[in-house]
Structures are given as C-alpha cells and as structure tokens.
Amino acid sequence: MGFFDLNVPYTYPSSQSGGKEVAVVNKLRVKLATKAMELGYVGIAHNHSIGGVTMTEKDSCTIPLLALGSLVKAAPRLSSSVAFHRDLLGVPRSTPFRQYTRVTVKLETKAQCLGLNSGNPVLKSYDIVAVRPMNQYAFDQACTKAEVDIISIDFSNLLFRLMHPSVKAAIKRGVYFEIKYSDLLKDAEKRRQVIANAKLLVDWTKGKNLIISSGSPSVIELRGPNDVINLMSLLGLSAERARAAISKNCRNMIAKILKKKRFHKEAVKVELLSSSDDTFGLEQNTSGDFMKWDPISSGEGDMLLEDLAKAFDATTRSVAHKSSKAIDVTSDRKGLPSHGFRLTEILGNEPSTQPPAAKMIDASVHCKNQVSEVCMADSAWSVDNLRENETICQIEISEDDNKMVPTTIDPLRKCSASQGHGLLVQDQESASFTVKKCTDSAAASDVNIQTELESEDKSMSPLKSGRGFPRSPVEKSNMETILVHDEVSLDGVSKGGAISGHAKIEHSASIAGNDDDDEMKIDASLEANHDEYMEVTMEDQKHETGESNLPNLPSYETTDLLKESGNSLSSEAVGQDHDQVSMLDSSEAEPYNNTFEITKESETETETNQQAHVQTSERNNARKSGKVRAKRSWVRLTHLQPLKPFLLQRFKRISKRRKHRRG
Amino acid sequence: MVGFKNRYMLMEVYLDPDKDLLGEGTPVILTKLNLSEAIKDSILVNFGECGLASCLGSLHVAYVNPVTKLCIVRSSRDEHRRVWSAMTLVRSVGNCPVVFNLLDISGCSRACRDAALKCETEKFNQSGKGLSEEEIREMNRCLDKLKLL
Numbered sequence: 001m002g003f004f005d006l007n008v009p010y011t012y013p014s015s016q017s018g019g020k021e022v023a024v025v026n027k028l029r030v031k032l033a034t035k036a037m038e039l040g041y042v043g044i045a046h047n048h049s050i051g052g053v054t055m056t057e058k059d060s061c062t063i064p065l066l067a068l069g070s071l072v073k074a075a076p077r078l079s080s081s082v083a084f085h086r087d088l089l090g091v092p093r094s095t096p097f098r099q100y101t102r103v104t105v106k107l108e109t110k111a112q113c114l115g116l117n118s119g120n121p122v123l124k125s126y127d128i129v130a131v132r133p134m135n136q137y138a139f140d141q142a143c144t145k146a147e148v149d150i151i152s153i154d155f156s157n158l159l160f161r162l163m164h165p166s167v168k169a170a171i172k173r174g175v176y177f178e179i180k181y182s183d184l185l186k187d188a189e190k191r192r193q194v195i196a197n198a199k200l201l202v203d204w205t206k207g208k209n210l211i212i213s214s215g216s217p218s219v220i221e222l223r224g225p226n227d228v229i230n231l232m233s234l235l236g237l238s239a240e241r242a243r244a245a246i247s248k249n250c251r252n253m254i255a256k257i258l259k260k261k262r263f264h265k266e267a268v269k270v271e272l273l274s275s276s277d278d279t280f281g282l283e284q285n286t287s288g289d290f291m292k293w294d295p296i297s298s299g300e301g302d303m304l305l306e307d308l309a310k311a312f313d314a315t316t317r318s319v320a321h322k323s324s325k326a327i328d329v330t331s332d333r334k335g336l337p338s339h340g341f342r343l344t345e346i347l348g349n350e351p352s353t354q355p356p357a358a359k360m361i362d363a364s365v366h367c368k369n370q371v372s373e374v375c376m377a378d379s380a381w382s383v384d385n386l387r388e389n390e391t392i393c394q395i396e397i398s399e400d401d402n403k404m405v406p407t408t409i410d411p412l413r414k415c416s417a418s419q420g421h422g423l424l425v426q427d428q429e430s431a432s433f434t435v436k437k438c439t440d441s442a443a444a445s446d447v448n449i450q451t452e453l454e455s456e457d458k459s460m461s462p463l464k465s466g467r468g469f470p471r472s473p474v475e476k477s478n479m480e481t482i483l484v485h486d487e488v489s490l491d492g493v494s495k496g497g498a499i500s501g502h503a504k505i506e507h508s509a510s511i512a513g514n515d516d517d518d519e520m521k522i523d524a525s526l527e528a529n530h531d532e533y534m535e536v537t538m539e540d541q542k543h544e545t546g547e548s549n550l551p552n553l554p555s556y557e558t559t560d561l562l563k564e565s566g567n568s569l570s571s572e573a574v575g576q577d578h579d580q581v582s583m584l585d586s587s588e589a590e591p592y593n594n595t596f597e598i599t600k601e602s603e604t605e606t607e608t609n610q611q612a613h614v615q616t617s618e619r620n621n622a623r624k625s626g627k628v629r630a631k632r633s634w635v636r637l638t639h640l641q642p643l644k645p646f647l648l649q650r651f652k653r654i655s656k657r658r659k660h661r662r663g
Numbered sequence: 664m665v666g667f668k669n670r671y672m673l674m675e676v677y678l679d680p681d682k683d684l685l686g687e688g689t690p691v692i693l694t695k696l697n698l699s700e701a702i703k704d705s706i707l708v709n710f711g712e713c714g715l716a717s718c719l720g721s722l723h724v725a726y727v728n729p730v731t732k733l734c735i736v737r738s739s740r741d742e743h744r745r746v747w748s749a750m751t752l753v754r755s756v757g758n759c760p761v762v763f764n765l766l767d768i769s770g771c772s773r774a775c776r777d778a779a780l781k782c783e784t785e786k787f788n789q790s791g792k793g794l795s796e797e798e799i800r801e802m803n804r805c806l807d808k809l810k811l812l
Contacts, residue, residue: 035680039764080789084782088766185752188708219680220754224764227751233744 002042002091003225004250006102006128007152007180007213008032010046010063013106024217030070031219033099034078037071039224040085043098043250045128047215051106055115061125065099068303072311079309089225096302100254102128104152107138116146123147128257130178136160143170149257150211152178155197156190162200171209176253177201179235179245181228182216198235207241211249669721670743671775673767673782674750676732679760691759692729699724701756702736705749718742718749725772726779726812728805730798731786733766735775735812743768776812783809 009032011023024032029046036044046063071078083093103126107113116123116131123129130150133139142151143166151170153162170177179201183194202210212232214222223231225246232242676698679690691697702722706715721739728734738746750763767778783806794802 031680077789084785084789085766088782185754191709191752220760220762222680223751223762226765227747227763230744230747230765231751234748 001247001251002095003040003089003247004043004045004211004254005036005041005214005222006043006045006100006150006211006250006253007047007104007178007215008036008044009215009217010048012047012215012217013049013051022217028217028219030066032217032222033066034071035219035222036214037097038078038081038085039222040082040089040091041097041225042091042095043100043254045100045102045213047102047104047130048126049104049106049132055105055120055122057122059103060122061101061103063101065101068307068311071303085224094304094306096304098302100127102126102130102150104130104132104150105148107131107133107142107146108135110137110141113138113141113146116142116148118147120147124261127261128254134159136163139163140166143167143175144173148175149253150176150178152180152215153197153201154183155179155194156183156186158193158197162197162204164204167201167204171205174209174256176209176211176249177205178215179210179212179232180215181212181223181231182214182221184231184234185216185221185223195234202232202235202237207237207245209249210237210241210245211253212242212245667721668740668770669737669772670740671725671769671772672736672738672743672747672750672765673769673775673779674734674736675764675766675782676734676756677762677764678732680762691757693727693732693734693756694729695724695727697756698727698734698736701753701761702746702750705753706746709749709752710745714745718746722746726805726809728783728802728809730794730802730805731783731790733779733782733786735779737772740770772812776809779809779812780806 008029009024010029013022033044046065048059048061048063050059086093086095103123105112105116105123107116116129128150129148130152131138131142131146131148132152132154133142139151139153139160140163142148167177179198183190185191212228216222228246229239229242232245233239237245676693678693699722702724703715703719706718706722710718718738721737721742723737724734725737726733726735736746736750747765753761753763755761766782767775769775769778787802
C-alpha cells in the first residue's frame with residue numbers, strides 16, 4: 001500500500017503576512033515533490049489555498065503539475081534513491097508517482113458555506129476539495145452540509161470547539177478530517193496546542209476518516225512515512241491506524257472522489273474512442289485497458305520510476321533529450337488545439353509509456369467537438385464475439401455528419417456468461433450514458449450500468465479494469481435498491497436532482513453497513529416494492545414472457561424510452577429514464593418473476609420465488625437471508641393477491657405509505 | 664531469552680534539505696557526540712526530565728557514517744517509540760537543520776548490521792562517483808567498524 005501526502009502547498013496562508021496566501025516558488029515545489037518522492041510517497045496533492053470572501057473565476061484550477069524533466073534536473077540521483085526507499089518501505093517499484101490538485105477554502109461566513117455545493121464550477125476544477133473552518137458555525141456547516149472531501153482544521157490556532165455530534169455527522173457522511181503534522185514539528189508552543197486539540201479528534205474518530213498530511217511549505221518539515229506513523233503515537237493513534245490514515249484512507253478517499261467525479265451516480269462510465277482508430281479491432285486493446293484500469297489515477301501527472309530512470313539516462317547522455325516525452329504531454333496539452341489526433345501523433349512514436357492517458361485525452365477532446373444531437377442508428381453485435389470476449393459490445397452512433405464513432409462498452413464480470421447489449425447516447429450537456437443490459441436470466445442481477453458525466457476541461461482517467469471498479473456486493477445491492485427507490489418515487493414525488501440521489505445512496509449504504517438486520521429489512525421491503533413495480537410495468541407494456549434471450553427486444557424498448565426522454569430537458573431526468581430502462585430490463589430478464597403474479601399455481605410460485613430469491617441472495621452473498629426474505633414476500637404476495645386490482649390502482653399511495661413508515 | 668530487550672534503529676540523516684548540496688562540502692560533520700547531544704536535547708524538550716532519565720539508561724548512538732550519513736541508535740524496547748519520536752522532532756544538529764528518516768528497525772544488533780551494510784552499499788553506489796579519496800578511506804573505516812558491531 002503506497003503512502004500519500006495530500007497537502008503539498010502550492011499557495012499557503014502565511015503567518016507573517018497576516019494570513020494572506022503566499023505562492024510557493026516553483027523551485028521549492030519541485031524540491032518538495034522530489035523529497036516526498038524520495039521518502040517513499042507515491043502520491044501528492046498540490047494544495048491551493050483560497051482565503052478571499054468570494055470565490056471567483058480566477059480561483060479555478062491553474063496548478064501546473066510537475067513534469068518529470070524538472071524533477072530530474074533538481075535531483076539527478078532521484079530514481080535510485082526512490083527505488084532504495086521504496087524497497088525499504090515495501091512499496092513496489094513500479095508504482096507510479098501520482099499528482100492531484102486540491103483546493104482549501106477558508107470558511108468564515110454563511111455565504112461561503114452556501115457556495116460549497118456540488119455545482120460550483122471553481123471547486124469542480126480541482127480533484128480534491130477541502131475546507132478550513134474558522135468559526136463554530138463554519139465547522140458545523142462543513143461537517144453536516146457542505147459538499148467537501150476534507151475538513152482541514154488548523155489545530156495550532158483552534159478558534160472553535162470540536163463538537164462530537166458534528167464530528168460524528170461528518171464521519172457518517174464520509175468526510176475526512178486532516179491532521180497536518182508540520183505544526184507538530186515547528187516549535188514547542190505549537191506542538192503543545194496541536195497535541196492537545198488533535199487528541200480529541202483522534203479519540204472521537206478512532207482513526208476512521210482521518211488522513212495525515214504534511215502541509216509544510218519547507219522541505220525540513222517533511223518526514224518519511226514510518227516517522228509520521230510513529231509521530232502519531234503522540235496523539236494517541238495506534239500504529240496500524242496511523243498507517244491506515246496515511247495510506248489506505250487516502251487511497252480510499254481518492255478513489256471515491258474520482259469515482260464521484262467521473263462516473264454517473266458512481267456507477268456508470270462511458271468512454272469514447274476517437275474515430276481515427278480502426279472501428280472493429282477494439283476488443284483486444286480495450287479489454288486490456290480495462291484490466292489495467294486504476295481507480296486512483298487522476299489521468300495526468302502520473303510518473304513511473306522507469307521513466308524517471310530513463311529520463312535520467314537521457315540527461316546523462318545528451319542535453320537534447322533530457323525530458324521524457326510521455327510526461328511532457330501534460331504541459332504541452334494546454335497549447336494544443338482541441339484536436340485529439342494531434343496528441344496521438346505526438347505519442348505515436350512512444351506507445352509503451354502512457355498510451356491510455358493519451359487515448360483518454362483524445363477521447364474527451366473528441367467528445368467536446370461532437371454535436372449535441374445524437375440519434376441511435378445502428379447497433380451491431382454478434383453473439384459469438386460476445387461470448388468470446390465476455391460481452392464487450394460495440395455500438396456505433398451516427399452523428400449529423402455521418403461520422404461513425406466506435407464505442408466500446410464496459411468491463412464485465414468474468415464469471416458471468418451474460419450476453420450484453422449496449423447503447424450510447426449523448427445529450428446536450430455532453431454527458432454521455434451507456435446502459436448495458438444483461439438479458440440472460442441467469443445474470444439478471446448483474447445489470448451493469450456505467451455512465452460518465454464528463455467535465456469538459458478534464459481528461460478522463462484511463463478506464464482499464466476487469467470490472468469497472470471494485471465494489472462490494474453489499475454496495476452493489478444498495479445501488480440496485482436505490483434504483484427501486486427512484487422508480488417508486490418517480491410516480492408522485494419530483495426528484496431533487498443529483499445531490500439528493502447521491503445522498504440517498506450514501507445514506508442507505510451507511511445503514512446497510514451499520515446493521516445487518518436493518519439491511520435485511522430494507523431489502524425485504526424494497527423487494528416487495530420491486531415485485532409490485534414489476535407487476536405494474538408489465539401490464540402497462542403488455543410484455544410477453546419467456547423472451548429473455550431475444551436480443552432485439554431490449555434495444556427496441558430502450559429506443560422508445562429514449563425518444564420519450566428526449567423531451568425532458570435536464571440530463572438528470574435522462575439519467576433517471578435510463579435507470580428506469582435498466583430496471584425494466586432487469587425485470588424483463590426474470591420472466592418467471594413476471595408470470596408468477598398472473599399464474600396462480602402455488603407450486604410454481606414457490607419455485608420461481610425461490611429462484612428469484614436465490615438470485616438476490618447471490619447479490620448479497622448471503623443465501624440464508626435470501627431464503628428468509630423469500631418466505632416473507634411469499635406470504636405477503638398471497639395476502640395481496642385478492643387485492644390485486646385495488647393494488648394496481650393505488651400503487652402510488654401504498655408505496656408512499658411504506659416509505660413513510662420506513663422513514 | 665534475554666530479560667532486557669533493545670531496539671536498533673537505522674536512521675538516515677538529511678543535512679540541510681532546503682539547500683542544494685550538490686558538489687559542496689557538508690555543513691557539519693556528523694559524529695556520535697553531536698548526534699546523541701541533539702537527540703537528548705529533543706527528548707528533554709519533548710518528554711521532560713523524567714522521560715530523558717528513563718531513556719538515558721540504554722540510549723546510545725552505536726554507529727555513525729559521516730559519508731553516507733547513516734547512523735544506528737540503540738534504545739530500550741520500552742522507550743524506543745519515545746526516542747524515535749524525539750528523533751523525528753529533531754530540527755537541527757549544531758546549527759545545521761537536519762531531518763531524520765528511519766530506514767530500518769530491528770531487535771538485535773546482527774540484523775541491524777546486515778541491514779546497515781545493505782543500505783551502506785546502496786548509498787555508496789548512489790554517490791560513488793563524487794567521492795574523494797579521503798571520503799572513500801573514511802567510508803572503508805566505517806564499514807570495518809560496522810562489521811565489528
């Protein structure tokens with residue numbers, strides 16, 4: 001597990017100039033990064049502090065990530081030293097050194113607290129968003145409401161009291177607290193205050209949701225990971241928790257943030273490939289990319305040790321080739337016109353170093369150029385292909401100018417022999433969704449949706465793993481239950497939008513994490529919902545059963561639904577429609593489930609019920625709980641059957657009431 | 664089984680990391696004396712007289728190499744975290760700002776010696792070309808001492 005230092009100052013509030021932000025000289029930044037790398041860290045975040053009353057456009061991210069060449073110039077023996085320290089720490093030599101951008105907002109007034117929402121374009125331009133609360137109100141707001149990733153408290157000058165409820169609320173929301181150890185190292189007076197104040201936080205968080213970073217504008221206050229871990233014993237943090245705070249927590253946080261930023265509803269991701277690639281030869285390279293996909297790569301600023309060594313060799317041989325091309329791409333990118341192929345040309349002669357990143361940049365640029373209206377023209381897929389490659393689908397989308405864009409969709413689970421079918425839609429927000437549906441009944445629960453909302457000025461991260469991203473089965477089932485939620489509430493209640501959606505997901509995830517019993521109950525009730533819902537939709541659509549293997553059906557229905565959704569304006573609404581579509585398909589994929597409502601033979605009922613619940617229990621990795629649920633909902637359904645017509649009429653009201661009861 | 668247990672910490676010392684020291688002479692020559700002085704000062708400041716007194720029984724700078732700037736500090740097992748923290752909090756030796764960085768920690772002198780030898784060779788190879796005759800001689804003397812540890 002690599003170590004991270006998520007606070008390397010780009011600008012920092014200086015005590016000499018009365019809290020005004022001072023920029024770190026470029027030379028010092030290079031030195032800090034070099035030292036961090038040498039000490040064995042595998043990732044740093046360049047921190048930009050904002051102190052003004054209002055955020056303006058010019059506060060958005062302008063931090064240039066450091067290029068490999070400058071590092072090598074600053075420390076010629078860097079690569080061997082890095083390798084030496086990494087070996088001692090047990091970090092693999094091949095781990096790339098990552099750079100992120102981070103903003104720290106000084107939080108004082110109410111208005112500033114309100115500005116910290118997920119729609120803020122300034123904050124969106126950074127990878128990590130942190131706040132530095134300066135008074136009690138700001139701290140409470142940051143803990144309970146504000147859309148931030150890190151709360152960075154200045155322990156050497158604490159202007160408010162830490163409140164236990166606030167801290168607990170922040171942990172529940174998944175906000176991380178930061179402890180800067182540079183204050184510990186400065187002088188005895190500060191050390192006293194930091195230890196006194198931070199001990200309380202450490203005690204309350206118990207090392208959970210805690211990250212430790214340097215935050216020092218000088219190299220002398222940077223320490224190696226082992227020393228930092230030991231230093232935290234002064235704050236009452238045990239060694240393994242401190243180790244987690246400097247490595248695992250940071251990694252989890254980064255993975256979460258990047259997931260939130262680059263995935264729609266943290267689940268759906270879409271990747272566009274440039275039209276210059278050959279259209280049908282995609283399987284081999286993309287599936288390879290998925291295997292390599294990295295949840296914590298920000299897509300740029302990564303540097304590999306071997307590149308470093310190569311660059312060093314280049315400097316020793318001749319001055320002309322002193323920097324490696326792969327890394328200079330990031331700095332060159334800004335000067336380039338927005339044509340994707342230019343970059344590929346640059347990278348063309350050095351494919352082994354950073355091809356995925358280049359491709360991604362390419363793709364995002366390409367995406368910008370695309371016209372907003374996209375209609376689905378053709379969907380080509382072959383069963384043989386899918387079986388072989390484990391259902392990687394190719395869809396072609398014709399644009400206005402009839403240019404064909406090949407898209408590949410989605411990593412798939414290896415073990416499932418599901419057949420996939422995908423389609424890609426782009427709306428006016430340049431957000432693209434891919435919905436991939438498994439139409440095989442055996443893999444019905446594996447409905448795998450990935451979408452990405454692409455931010456325009458960010459290159460996407462390389463998408464390269466077998467499975468979109470690691471997700472626990474519980475989380476997955478939560479996603480699906482939430483989808484059910486959405487469906488139910490769609491009928492009557494208007495949705496709040498993306499934020500509320502995320503909040504809901506997090507909320508139920510936390511419930512599920514807390515208590516197994518709760519989870520089971522929720523699952524059971526939701527499942528009942530699910531069944532009812534299926535019943536209703538099936539009647540609406542006059543769906544014929546037993547067609548689960550027909551490939552054309554889902555696409556046909558989806559196109560219908562897409563046309564409908566074309567009327568709705570907001571991208572969020574489109575997203576919801578997609579959810580609906582996917583839910584529809586998952587329900588279609590269980591034809592037995594649909595029929596058992598209509599057929600009244602009790603034996604088949606039980607049988608199909610069992611089958612359905614075995615699927616759900618697979619989802620939860622708990623067969624036992626599934627059976628319990630099966631029993632429950634079976635009883636429930638028999639009770640409900642006489643009321644069926646009534647139920648159909650009053651479906652909305654019942655779901656509302658249940659929701660109310662649950663709440 | 665031994666009743667009294669020690670910890671041997673192999674530390675790396677960065678001298679004046681804020682400045683570039685390429686091709687310059689070192690601003691201070693590390694010796695056992697000034698290192699132990701700095702560590703004891705730090706313990707006194709951070710853990711007080713009692714803390715210093717309890718550490719003092721076993722605290723010993725066993726080995727210093729001024730060329731590669733490695734040193735081995737011995738401490739009793741009960742107090743070694745405290746000593747280690749104090750070393751982390753050291754800011755200067757003499758007038759020169761320093762940073763201590765732990766490379767290896769082990770329970771017996773033999774294991775520590777092996778680790779130290781490995782690190783010494785590694786470090787020596789890293790800075791092998793830029794060393795003068797005098798430094799290489801010093802280096803060899805240190806390695807001999809290390810082997811006797």
